[in-house]
Amino acid sequence: xxxxxxxxxxxxxxxxxxxxxxxxxxxxxxxxxxxxxxxxxxxxxxxxxxxxxxxxxxxxxxxxxxxxxxxxxxxxxxxxxxxxxxxxxxxxxxxxxxxxxxxxxxxxxxxxxxxxxxxxxxxxxxxxxxxxxxxxxxxxxxxxxxxxxxxxx
Amino acid sequence: xxxxxxxxxxxxxxxxxxxxxxxxxxxxxxxxxxxxxxxxxxxxxxxxxxxxxxxxxxxxxxxxxxxxxxxxxxxxxxxxxxxxxxxxxxxxxxxxxxxxxxxxxxxxxxxxxxxxxxxxxxxxxxxxxxxxxxxxxxxxxxxxxxxxxxxxx
DNA sequence: AATAATTATTTCGATATCAAATTACTTTAT
DNA sequence: ATAAAGTAATTTGATATCGAAATAATTATT
Numbered sequence: 123x124x125x126x127x128x129x130x131x132x133x134x135x136x137x138x139x140x141x142x143x144x145x146x147x148x149x150x151x152x153x154x155x156x157x158x159x160x161x162x163x164x165x166x167x168x169x170x171x172x173x174x175x176x177x178x179x180x181x182x183x184x185x186x187x188x189x190x191x192x193x194x195x196x197x198x199x200x201x202x203x204x205x206x207x208x209x210x211x212x213x214x215x216x217x218x219x220x221x222x223x224x225x226x227x228x229x230x231x232x233x234x235x236x237x238x239x240x241x242x243x244x245x246x247x248x249x250x251x252x253x254x255x256x257x258x259x260x261x262x263x264x265x266x267x268x269x270x271x272x273x274x275x
Numbered sequence: 276x277x278x279x280x281x282x283x284x285x286x287x288x289x290x291x292x293x294x295x296x297x298x299x300x301x302x303x304x305x306x307x308x309x310x311x312x313x314x315x316x317x318x319x320x321x322x323x324x325x326x327x328x329x330x331x332x333x334x335x336x337x338x339x340x341x342x343x344x345x346x347x348x349x350x351x352x353x354x355x356x357x358x359x360x361x362x363x364x365x366x367x368x369x370x371x372x373x374x375x376x377x378x379x380x381x382x383x384x385x386x387x388x389x390x391x392x393x394x395x396x397x398x399x400x401x402x403x404x405x406x407x408x409x410x411x412x413x414x415x416x417x418x419x420x421x422x423x424x425x426x427x428x
Numbered sequence: 429a430a431t432a433a434t435t436a437t438t439t440c441g442a443t444a445t446c447a448a449a450t451t452a453c454t455t456t457a458t
Numbered sequence: 459a460t461a462a463a464g465t466a467a468t469t470t471g472a473t474a475t476c477g478a479a480a481t482a483a484t485t486a487t488t
Contacts, residue, residue: 129334134398141405144417145308151424152305155298158428171444181282191466200446205468207444227453227466245287252294258426264297267423271304273411275311324474344436353476358438360474380436380483 123147148274155255162251166244171207173244176216179233180241187230189222216240276300301427308408315404319397324360326397329369332386333394340383342375369393 123146130139163173174197179188188196194204208231211217216237222228233241256264276299283292316326327350332341341349347357361384364370369390375381386394409417 126334129336130398133334133336134395137399137402139402140417141402141409144409144412144421145405147421147424148301148304148308151301151427154428155301169444181279181286183282183286189466190468201467202447202469203445222466225454225466229467242287245283246290249290249292249294252298255428256294256297256426259297259423263423263426264293266419268297268300270412270416270420270423271300273409273416274304275307275408322474342436343438354437355439355477356475375436378436378484382437 123150148271155252158251158255159248162247163244165247166240168244172211172214172216173248175204175207175211175231176233176237176241177245177248179217179231180238180245184238185232187220187232189228190231193231211237276303301424308405311404311408312401315400316397318400319393321397325364325367325369326401328357328360328364328384329386329390329394330398330401332370332384333391333398337391338385340373340385342381343384346384364390 123143126146127139127143130137130142160170163169168176175193178193178196179186182188190204190208191201193199193208194201199207208217208219212219215234217231218234220230220232222230259267276296279299280292280296283290283295313323316322321329328346331346331349332339335341343357343361344354346352346361347354352360361370361372365372368387370384371387373383373385375383412420
């Protein structure tokens with residue numbers, strides 16, 4: 123990173139590249155986080171796609187359901203991408219599509235028993251992974267970091 | 276975010292979800308950064324793919340070249356993805372493929388005049404965008420943020 | 429000098445995404 | 459009631475990615 127900044131200082135001495143250092147650090151911390159979280163998921167033969175859906179459903183509570191479009195909106199995804207994700211999860215027996223009794227256009231997505239218990243297992247290891255990522259930070263530093271990041275943009 | 280944490284506290288009182296708050300903030304700051312940077316690029320009909328290549332070449336200096344595999348390595352991409360990116364940039368007349376005089380297997384990728392001046396323009400607006408994202412932070416806070424993020428993982 | 433191993437790039441096959449089009453149904457307005 | 463507009467989910471078409479295989483050229487080994 124320092125060498126990249128040095129290159130820019132040489133090539134464009136008229137530009138102060140220091141924002142690149144800060145933003146680059148945000149960017150790369152996000153990437154590292156992403157890597158570790160993903161590494162945890164592949165142990166369960168899951169990717170972010172399935173993970174998002176499973177945990178979103180799980181945190182609604184046992185037996186609660188969401189429509190495909192609500193899921194898509196919740197995770198800022200197109201509904202067609204959601205169709206695709208649900209296809210895969212349904213094929214694996216982790217979720218099921220039930221027709222909405224109140225609206226024959228709609229579906230209600232629910233976790234199966236297997237999906238529920240997998241989600242339960244994953245949320246535990248996921249939080250352990252995250253705790254591990256930030257274990258070098260004290261409680262105060264964690265709050266500092268959060269409040270600094272909240273000021274971005 | 277707070278409501279998501281509340282859901283987890285209700286569903287899994289045995290788990291402390293506070294790491295989610297910190298990691299979620301890192302995640303979302305990265306997303307916001309991504310959004311803004313991308314919004315700047317689309318003004319030039321570019322995406323991250325082309326942006327990465329153009330700026331990587333530009334910061335090597337005027338007339339300098341890199342091989343497709345060096346570019347791929349630099350941005351942690353498969354060489355096949357790089358072939359694709361270069362195809363698009365070459366079609367737009369922003370880069371050109373010259374054969375490596377020292378190795379007939381190899382290519383040297385160079386910016387065209389148009390690519391060079393576009394890269395020059397973009398690096399300016401890119402840094403302005405980034406400066407804007409972090410404009411709420413003092414110089415000291417920027418350093419704090421960098422050092423806190425460096426401790427992640 | 430011949431052969432094997434390595435390296436550079438591209439092509440191919442598979443997958444995930446989005447946007448637009450489609451089908452089916454519901455709600456609103458006339 | 460009927461038509462129009464809106465909404466839910468899927469299908470289709472296009473694109474970007476990766477990994478593996480193919481092609482071509484170089485370097486190392488015997």
